[in-house]
Amino acid sequence: MTDDSAIEIEGVSRSFGDLLAVNNLSLCIQRGEVFGLLGPNGAGKTTLLKILTGQLDPTKGSARVLGKEPYEDPVAAKVDIGVVPEIESPPSFLTCREYLRYVGLIRGIEEIDDKINYWIKFLDMSDVQDVLGKDMSKGTKQKLMLAAAFIHEPKLLFLDEPFIGLDPYHQKHVKEYLKRYLNGGGTIFICTHILEIAERICTRIAIIDHGEIVALGTVDELTDDEETLDGAFLRYTRGSIERS
Helix, strand or coil: CCCCEEEEEEEEEEEECCEEEEEEEEEEEECCCEEEEECCCCCCHHHHHHHHCCCCCCCEEEEEECCECCCCCHHHHCCCEEEECCCCCCCCCCEHHHHHHHHHHHHCCCCHHHHHHHHHHHCCCHHHCCCEHHHCCHHHHHHHHHHHHHCCCCCEEEEECCCCCCCHHHHHHHHHHHHHHHHCCCEEEEECCCHHHHHHHCCEEEEEECCEEEEEECHHHHCCCCCCHHHHHHHHCHHHHHHC
16 A cells, blocks of 8 residues: 555455445545545445445455555554444434544543534534434434544545535535645545535546446546536446436
8 A cells, every 4th residue: 555545445345145235346545535436326335435444344355444454453444534424323312412522532532522612513513412312303413423523633534425414504514624624634535426516526536336336537537528427427327227
């Protein structure tokens, strides 16, 4: 793994019984990139993200994230990464403030109260900071997952549909934070179905279908003249969409 690489994937496959979710996938993502992974439902996006964040072992192949193999030592691999999962899932009987304190204690964050206060204010959660997880709205849960991923200032962010559940104001607010994060040397790996956002923020994009990368490059490289990313996505995944 080179010093410039944040993620290196070599021949990774993952099977669930007879289902091959990720098929011999290889990819290198550089530090400082906003790398977008796009694909139809069931294409293998979330499976790959779970492998890279130590939640799943690959059936074969290898992956390194910031120099570590996440499935070999998931705890060590999570030190320098932040993860926003596809489905927001804060504990049912912890409040926003309690959950962020719990995350801070696990991560050994210094001055945790100051950081909790910052994120509660930044994401407009002051009025709901004492609401239990089971009673939170979808938007509040999503904001809490974002705060938990950002609070330790990780070197690499894995974001799975991070803008789902956020209103336009908070989408803009989070995008502005991500710009500052990148300017500070961070790296982002994002899975999203919101192609307009991918088109605006991603430095490179991979389109995955049936567990294989069918297109890889910048938005300009993936699109034909006057074609939007939506059009390119439909063109590269037309077979899957017609079968669904």
